[in-house]
Amino acid sequence: MAKDTKEKILMAALEMFSQKGYAGTNIRELTASLGLVKSSMYKHFSSKEEIWNTPLDELIAYYDARFGSPEHLPPVPDSLEGLVAMTTRMTDFTIRDETIVMTRKLLSIEQFRDERAHDLATKHFLMGLTEMFTKIFEGMMEKGLLRSDDPTMLAFAYTTPISALIHERY
Amino acid sequence: MAKDTKEKILMAALEMFSQKGYAGTNIRELTASLGLVKSSMYKHFSSKEEIWNTPLDELIAYYDARFGSPEHLPPVPDSLEGLVAMTTRMTDFTIRDETIVMTRKLLSIEQFRDERAHDLATKHFLMGLTEMFTKIFEGMMEKGLLRSDDPTMLAFAYTTPISALIHERY
């Protein structure tokens, strides 16, 4: 219970931040959930703010890599059934992955206080899915699987209902 | 500056809650923004929690009245142009009305901590618009202005892109 304590603190912090927000989270409770005492935290982090910034930096880096580079794009489906299947799979993952769910909640809470959280929320909620499906629909239009149209508008109309449901329930 | 102090406190609280959240708001700062001192607040409210609950009660009552009864429904438009115009008007109002904007932010922040806020957020963000446009599309289908279909699905597909844009930017 020594080497991975830092990781455990970050995990517990993400969970607590995503439920109570930054201001609503206190270090006593956070460390107690790991069977530690509050002063132990300062062996791993210099301040509460560092615990906030560390996972946020990671999340920003993750989303830049995930949605900023084309190599992480899923393959263009070769049928409408394939599109639906891929969408279902992605939605399922988005709902079930605990870290993603917590990230979504965290950004909802903190987007109006922390500018970097706001930027990330915009990418996470709005642009990420839209950009991804824009590329997918472009590919499908080239293949003749979809009638040629503005792929961004189509992607937006296609993904926002899904996002709304996910955002509201998970 | 005596009689309406209570109202002013509530307004300032809504504004502060919508930016910093409940835990991030402190009474000293809140009352100072009105030129008062924190102890003055306790002449009007018994606790910080009461300042939280009072506007929340009002908001819940408002949304119950607004979306719970049919007499507040806008008239069914008699053309597609009328539909677009009405949608634009509603969106514009939703973006410009300060109280609505603050309510939206407040619910984003507090929905995972306060169960009543979560219920209200669901109504506010998701169900409210969908139910309203469901009725509108029902009426337009009866008039023959829209092809008969499931009006709820159509309303959902129609409103969620708008909601996504509003939610992200305002």
Add this chain to the structure above:
DNA sequence: TTGATAAGTAACCTTTCGTTCACTATAATA
């Protein structure tokens, strides 16, 4: 004008927060 009620203030209380520090136990290294 007077008397009572409401509104506002300053000082203080208690609790909790984030943080520091001296110290102990543990683990790794030489």
Add this chain to the structure above:
DNA sequence: TATTATAGTGAACGAAAGGTTACTTATCAA
């Protein structure tokens, strides 16, 4: 084994939080 860096603890600190109290000032009806 001896040494040293790392991880964890308990006590304490100052600041800030929510809340109370005794007191003053304003308001307004009788």
